[in-house]
Amino acid sequence: MSTGFVAETEFEKKRGVSRVEVRHGFAQVHVSRIPVNVMGERLKVLAAVAAVGISIDFLKLTPSGMSFVVPEPVADKLAGAIEPLGIHFSVRHDRSIVLVHAVSIRDEEGMIAGIVNTAITNGIRIDHVGDMHDRMLMVVQKEDGERLASLIAVTAAAREAQPETEASDAN
């Protein structure tokens, strides 16, 4: 038999943004102006990067190339690997990754668009956006990282302060 006393337990994380963090120390590489055989040339670049043991993140395809992110310390090594290919590329240094934690973020309809809009309307250039089941990731200039994090935190706190019935009306 049980004791008869069963304590209440808190369960799910609240909807919305639970935490924002900033990671510094990245560089973004842009490969562009590939005139023909774009996918073939992209693969050549990726092969050259893999050959020197560099892991890339946040690959995005563009009509005439692609962009991706690497840790800042390997940026020079990476440039050295791509240069011999004769393919046009540039490296943007001092990039930061802003991570916005929100459980089941994709189920929160409009949340990703809202966060992107917060950045854009505040003059912050986003180089890349990605998401996981419990977080969203944005690559921005280092100087914008902390500012974006606090803007998102302030917006989330304002939303949190809304009465619950308003939130339910919105749904």
Add this chain to the structure above:
Amino acid sequence: MRIKVMKFGGTSVGKPESRLTSALRVISAKEQGYSPVVVVSAIGRKGAPYATDTLINVLREIDPTVEPDSRELDLLLACGEILSAVIFSHTLKTLGHSAQTFRGGQAGIRTDGVYGDARIVSINPSSIQRCLDEGKIPVVCGFQGVFAPVQGAPGGELTTLGRGGSDTTGAAIGAALKAEAVEIYTDVDGVKTADPDAVKEAPTLRKVTYDEVAEIAHLGAKVVHPRAAEIAMNYGIPLWVKNTFTDDEGTEIVGRERFPGRRVTGVTHTGKLVYLQFDLGCANDADRVMLESRIYQTMAKYGISLFMLNLSPSSTGFAVPRSQYPTVENVLDGLVIPVAGEEKRIYLIQIGQHASKEVETQASLLESFGEVKRVPAQLTEGCTMVSLVGHEYMQTPGLFLDVLTTMTNGQVTVLQTTDSDYSLSVLVPEADTNRAVKLLHDRFHLAEVR
């Protein structure tokens, strides 16, 4: 008391014979010394007489143009699980086992006040515990709870838990009762390395981590909802996915400390996406920021879920679920974005190669006000996001090369890519979905994974 929570999905309670099979599993657990707690979904899947979709249609059929009130809709939807639970309880009774049905509120499940997508705030499982103490089998309605709109108000407002609601109920009840295990019963053997429709030989994984299964679910596999996995992870409750209709041992979902993970766990896909790429080349820097802002502001306002989002100096793009595309088209095609100031520039978004009647009308009406610049959006209907899910392997040099080479050699066009700590995804034409899944499954030797 060895408590085991057994959650049965729609196909496990949909027909008398499947219900009987499910009930016999509960009785078997009791005979093995467990105190089972049953959680049930509504009876049957889409199209079945008491399935969730059928109930929604009852209201929609009255007048499709009038949106049902979310509070009323929740009351209606909850009926599906109540009916299912009462029938399941009675089935147990006919088999000689005393059972008692609990609505979410009666089971002590309290939620926040968001109708249709409530989150569980707390559970007081004393009524379930009392039922167990009396030797009965509690049968709890999944997918629902209550909240008190006014402190101390009687009763409580019924809410439903949204996507993955019954799995979430199962995991939460398990955590509240400190259950030995939570078993999610369905009509597949467990978590597979790929959808068997795409890869017939896809094996069942014997162990996966909470993070992996959450990411797999996030990226399209209908196994366990991430919310259920998250609760089980936070409370250290072993979670199982099992087949009601076979004796397969199923998949155990555990913490990373118990299972370090594998190179690649599986390939998932989430389809029915529409991809839009906006060409912002016609705008200067200041205007581009304004255009992007209006596009994303509009998407946020209308609650659009964005996938594969990308931004570049001359364009921006994203995929949206096909179910939401009519809204997107409605609010973006023909959207007029005027630029404040003396220059009188007006931007007009045009989705697709050919301008709609609305866009042409807007353009001719606006001409007299200033220069009208069209912002063309390239439309690719029918896309699927195919994802490779794994642990640290995602950081391996050359992984993107490997995936893109595999797709290129297999003559699958990759429209876009995205990645995270646990996954790497490619957007491909819907017609190539199964081929893309199979290509990746073969390339990473997933048929040999267990």
